[in-house]
Amino acid sequence: MENIVKVFKGTGFSSLSAQEIEILENHLFCIDGKGMIVKRLAPSDSSYQSTLQAAKDEQKLIELKEGQYLLPGFIDLHIHAPQWAQSGTALDIPLYQWLNTYTFPLEAKFEDTAFAKKVYAHLVDTLLANGTTTGLYFATVHEEASYLLADICARKGQRGLVGKVVMDDAEQNPADYRDEDTESALADTERFIQRVKALQAETVQGVYPVVTPRFVPCCTDEALAGLGKLAEKYDVHVTSHCSESDWEHGYVKERFGKHDTQVLNDFGLLRDKSVMAHCNFLSDADAATFKETGTAIAHCPISNAYFANSVIPIKQFHEQGVEVGLGTDLSGGYDPSVYSAIRQAVISSRMLEDGVDTKKAPEERGTDHSRITVKEAFYFATVGGGESVRLPIGRLAEQYAFDAQVIDTTVAQASMPIFDENEPLEDIFQKLLYLTKRENIVSVWVQGKQINE
Template sequence: MKNYSRVFKGTAFTSKSPTEIHILKDYLFCIDDIGMIVKVIAPAEQEYNAILKTYENKVQTLKEGQYFLPGFVDLHVHAPQWAQSGTALDIPLYDWLNRYTFPLESRFSDLDFAEKVYREVVSTLLANGTTTALYFATVHKEASLLLARFCAEKGQRGLVGKIVMDNPDQTSEIYRDADTQTALKDTEDFIIAVNELAKTTKQGVYPVVTPRFIPSCTDEALKGLGELAAKYDTYVQSHCSESDWEHGYVKDRFQKNDAFALHDFGLLREKSVMAHCNFLHDDDADLFVKTGTAVCHCPISNAYFANSVIPIAHLHSKGVEIGLGSDISGGFSPSIYDNARQAVISSRMLEDGVNTSLPAKERGVPNSRITINEAFYFATASGGESLSLPIGRLAENFAWDVQIIDTTVATAKLPIFEEDLQDIFQKIMYLVRPENIIEVWVQGEKVHSRY
């Protein structure tokens, strides 16, 4: 018998496929000292009782009404924007950025202010079940490093990008990089510093090359960032074909869509995640598949700023990797549960249509809807695949990143009355609130507890 650091016992839900949930009733999950799932054992297996007996002092057993879910992967968070969540979501994107967002982000030159916001956003996401987050920071190198350090300190798997914004034609003088060379040097310094921090961080922190989006960057900066991504084999993140305005701006500037422009600069690669992508054409999607680039679907934010509903089912059918993102604060909620719910709602609206002046058969886009099972897959297993990391599944050789859900919490009790486990899973996905998330573990370490 192998030597396990901890053993967990309980019923778990994890993705079997994009459309199927694997229900593991009363299973054992055996974890090693680096926080990986070494063994998953069903009650009928011969060693089940032997392990319970051998590790009786190291077994954590769930109570009635409690369940394991994989930790969520949030592929698009603007960490500084936590300070403006819930503000000005009724104005156009261009105005929202210039009147609210950029002035706020310019304040992160103040490290005391950055510390307050960044500590809180990491803790808030953990409390909402997000164990891995892909963060945009700001143009400020030191504040961006502070965010990476807080992820390391609080135990969240953080992928952090120092934003680059050097284009004076599209960025305010109050908030942009001093010049292109400074932007590139600060990015390289940031990559080196985060890679050094990662050496002492169990769950992993990662630097991310982050052109905010094409409008905010000069050609020289985009080229230099692509070269840095290749030199250090880093992750890359940006916004891509998000709205009518951004999509149109890039076409006017380069006479091609976002995807091909980004690719020309070396910014579409196996470790690339592009947020939104509502206006991707089929040839753009094919390029994403060819390069291994993932799409981050931000359904709440899209409802406010994207001018469309992304055909997520179609993109997935073409083989594009899909994950979910909260897009704080274009999305008001830090909860991936809320975004999974909205992903289902938006897909159904796209399929059925919204313009009642049209006949029902002409109103929507056929075969656009997704199920809650698929939304859960995007939030977990597919999010892990998008980052090429062994996360998002409760299976052997994956990290022990879990949420423990208690459906019996007095202030947030779920209406469960003798349903089967498949129905209980759906109720969890649609009804869970932060009060129900009683523990969160990342890489075998407890990082959040309500008790």
């Protein structure tokens, strides 16, 4: 027990694959000083009782109560951090109008770091309370406010991947919200990468800089090429939007004569640590490029319903070998909870398979083999997200970081309908995913450290 600093005892759920869940009944999870799961023991293991007794004797045991369950912390692959201030507003207008009327004027305010601090601190607290232990963030064009977001993640204990957004095209961006020019956009990005890497070295759970062209329409060719070179030079994550809507996808085809995927790949922005949001209009050739380059899709089912003009065939892309995680896409998605993204991912996939136009016959209405199960959506929210960002997170398994959320099904203000003490654990797992509210998440752990209770 020398290298073990705490031992959790309880029942948890973790993905083995997109189709199969591990039910870890009354397991022990042994955590070392670096916050990693170094040993996981089932009651049938020979060292279970001795490890349990030693943990009690050394006061290292944390035991879940009756009605409490352990889930991996969720990984949100697409968050517009500044847009938290407008969540729940203006979702009834087209994407282009929404950006220029509401979003860009709001993001321009983040030049004021006092305002940025207020919004970002509230956001990170909110996400942690909802079980999001890792977030991949778009910040704004402002270097200082973007660094502030990384620093807030570091201090509050969330694993944050943060990008200073690049928007350098004077013809495509508003005069009061864009990079001054291409040269300064690239210089600010490089300095931001260096600063966050220094912060990362001081942070237990890790914070990471991300190369972040907002999307192709906002950037000049020179900026896209320069960002690709910075991603290679520093071996950092990359994120952007890709083939999100009819407008954005169409703009790129008109400007370059090819899809977003090929444009981004030509500029060196599709890499092993790249995560592209939405991707609704990928062709089979685009999906093959994603697979070849190791680029992942951040599936954002709620915001897609508002702005994407389509339902993404996410099951097909995943079966083609493309890595997939989930994103809330605040504030195009109004809800900060990945639980809502899980539920909407299932709903949207069923609507795609069954179809929505009742004027057509049932056999002509939908797209076959499109629906995903809640197990698949849970996999995307955990394992898929971890694999997408190339970090050992998303599983309650040995050699993974202990990122976890404790769900209490008995809390008075949000108790769940579990009346049979012998209810199958697989059924309880489904209830957790469909019924958990913020009130049910009674504690959150990141890298072995309790963040809130």
